[in-house]
Amino acid sequence: MTMYRKRKFLTGLAFIISFGVLVNLSVYAEPLKKVIQLEPAVKVDQIKEDNIVLPKPRLKSNLSIEEAIARRRSRRLYKKEPITLKELSQILWAAQGITGQVGGFKLRTAPSAGALYPIELYVLLPKGVYHYLPEEHKLEKIKGGDLRSDLAEAALGQQWIREASCNIIITAVYERTMAKYGKRGIKYAILEAGHVSENIYLQAESLGLGTVNIGAFGDVQVQKVLGIPKDNRPLYIMPLGYPLHR
Numbered sequence: 001m002t003m004y005r006k007r008k009f010l011t012g013l014a015f016i017i018s019f020g021v022l023v024n025l026s027v028y029a030e031p032l033k034k035v036i037q038l039e040p041a042v043k044v045d046q047i048k049e050d051n052i053v054l055p056k057p058r059l060k061s062n063l064s065i066e067e068a069i070a071r072r073r074s075r076r077l078y079k080k081e082p083i084t085l086k087e088l089s090q091i092l093w094a095a096q097g098i099t100g101q102v103g104g105f106k107l108r109t110a111p112s113a114g115a116l117y118p119i120e121l122y123v124l125l126p127k128g129v130y131h132y133l134p135e136e137h138k139l140e141k142i143k144g145g146d147l148r149s150d151l152a153e154a155a156l157g158q159q160w161i162r163e164a165s166c167n168i169i170i171t172a173v174y175e176r177t178m179a180k181y182g183k184r185g186i187k188y189a190i191l192e193a194g195h196v197s198e199n200i201y202l203q204a205e206s207l208g209l210g211t212v213n214i215g216a217f218g219d220v221q222v223q224k225v226l227g228i229p230k231d232n233r234p235l236y237i238m239p240l241g242y243p244l245h246r
């Protein structure tokens with residue numbers, strides 16, 4: 001190798017190494033979000049962490065499915081006492097938790113056209129807005145602050161939203177289902193929100209919690225309050241709390 005070629009080779013090598021170091025540094029420069037495991041009994045008004053692993057759901061209860069169906073009612077008045085992380089975790093699992101696998105595809109508690117799962121769940125807690133990640137059974141914070149009053153305003157001032165321990169917002173990304181079913185995918189995604197909502201109702205009944213599925217709100221207003229992407233169309237708001245009356 002001539003001196004010239006040798007120098008060219010070494011310059012190239014130095015360039016590749018420094019590029020690699022820079023890429024690596026930029027990856028590590030991103031602050032690593034710590035995933036926190038909280039006590040299952042912690043009340044939801046105390047939760048402020050960015051990344052929370054939810055407690056494992058239980059598969060047994062003292063209430064039969066028939067009793068839960070018979071007792072299901074829309075409950076809008078709640079006690080002041082906040083619900084626990086364990087109860088919230090159970091509700092989220094009932095709504096969209098992973099319950100099976102076919103090949104590489106994970107299947108969830110509620111049915112989905114073509115197993116395309118257009119539903120995304122958000123949780124409005126007293127200290128922020130969280131996104132539910134079914135595969136990891138985890139909550140990830142997307143916005144801080146107590147936005148319950150703002151969300152109630154976006155829903156014609158329905159005060160049960162403000163007075164609940166927390167609210168679950170069922171949204172759908174229509175495009176996910178439309179990729180296979182065209183326009184009909186919109187209908188499928190909306191139907192799926194109904195399945196998810198009923199699971200929440202029945203699980204709430206089984207846990208002694210109260211909820212109601214709220215459909216009266218401004219879609220864009222809700223998106224703005226939560227700070228969620230435009231393609232996540234809000235379909236239901238479901239407040240949760242210990243019911244004042246049974």
Ligand SMILES: Cc1cc2nc3c(=O)[nH]c(=O)nc-3n(C[C@H](O)[C@H](O)[C@H](O)COP(=O)(O)O)c2cc1C
Pocket residue numbers: 072073074075076158212213214215216217
């Ligand atoms: C599509 C839909 C939208 C609804 N929107 C609201 C709402 O905005 N606010 C509310 O308080 N209840 C709402 N509800 C709950 C109904 O008022 C309730 O289901 C009905 O009164 C029957 O009572 P039950 O659920 O206790 O059987 C809605 C229900 C459905 C199915």
